[in-house]
Amino acid sequence: xxxxxxxxxxxxxxxxxxxxxxxxxxxxxxxxxxxxxxxxxxxxxxxxxxxxxxxxxxxxxxxxxxxxxxxxxxxxxxxxxxxxxxxxxxxxxxxxxxxxxxxxxxxxxxxxxx
Amino acid sequence: xxxxxxxxxxxxxxxxxxxxxxxxxxxxxxxxxxxxxxxxxxxxxxxxxxxxxxxxxxxxxxxxxxxxxxxxxxxxxxxxxxxxxxxxxxxxxxxxxxxxxxxxxxxxxxxxxx
Numbered sequence: 001x002x003x004x005x006x007x008x009x010x011x012x013x014x015x016x017x018x019x020x021x022x023x024x025x026x027x028x029x030x031x032x033x034x035x036x037x038x039x040x041x042x043x044x045x046x047x048x049x050x051x052x053x054x055x056x057x058x059x060x061x062x063x064x065x066x067x068x069x070x071x072x073x074x075x076x077x078x079x080x081x082x083x084x085x086x087x088x089x090x091x092x093x094x095x096x097x098x099x100x101x102x103x104x105x106x107x108x109x110x111x112x113x114x
Numbered sequence: 115x116x117x118x119x120x121x122x123x124x125x126x127x128x129x130x131x132x133x134x135x136x137x138x139x140x141x142x143x144x145x146x147x148x149x150x151x152x153x154x155x156x157x158x159x160x161x162x163x164x165x166x167x168x169x170x171x172x173x174x175x176x177x178x179x180x181x182x183x184x185x186x187x188x189x190x191x192x193x194x195x196x197x198x199x200x201x202x203x204x205x206x207x208x209x210x211x212x213x214x215x216x217x218x219x220x221x222x223x224x225x226x227x228x
Binding site: 033059090105 | 118120123148150157158159160163200212213214215216217218219220221
């Protein structure tokens with residue numbers, strides 16, 4: 001199993017450009033989430049999904065869009081990149097096992113907006 | 115508001131010494147807490163969850179509701195314990211204690227010196 005796969009690993013964007021960060025998981029997990037990690041800030045939840053067709057906002061959703069058309073994929077879209085979106089982005093998936101669950105993370109995407 | 119505080123950004127100990135990484139939380143309900151670890155060049159991964167009351171790699175963590183703390187402890191630190199450690203709180207979601215919505219502390223970088 002590959003687990004959670006994020007592409008690309010690195011990306012440089014110009015202000016105003018758009019792009020999609022890809023996230024795929026092969027564990028048949030119902031739940032998927034996107035976090036951003038900034039220096040000294042820990043990880044903050046951007047958006048999450050509890051199943052295909054169901055998404056919701058997290059703590060820092062502004063400037064990001066998500067959709068979930070399949071169980072496996074949960075892409076994160078930046079419609080108009082801003083320097084404040086320079087960060088490391090992590091995708092995670094988990095199963096609905098209640099108290100026995102854990103989040104499985106991707107390796108991260110390092111995004112720089114210039 | 116839900117919040118996780120890790121007061122130490124950096125922690126340095128010598129091999130064989132006891133180590134304690136502090137975590138305090140703010141949450142009005144019954145908390146579900148986790149410790150995640152990120153070793154160099156590896157993905158973020160679950161170390162332990164409070165509900166399991168388990169010991170992983172010699173680490174334990176006890177939930178103290180009176181002090182709202184979930185400190186991570188190990189009696190004898192090893193060099194391979196050097197890593198970034200994050201305390202995380204599960205927010206209410208579809209399932210109690212699920213991992214689709216996590217609030218992370220800012221992390222503590224542990225260095226174990228030879």
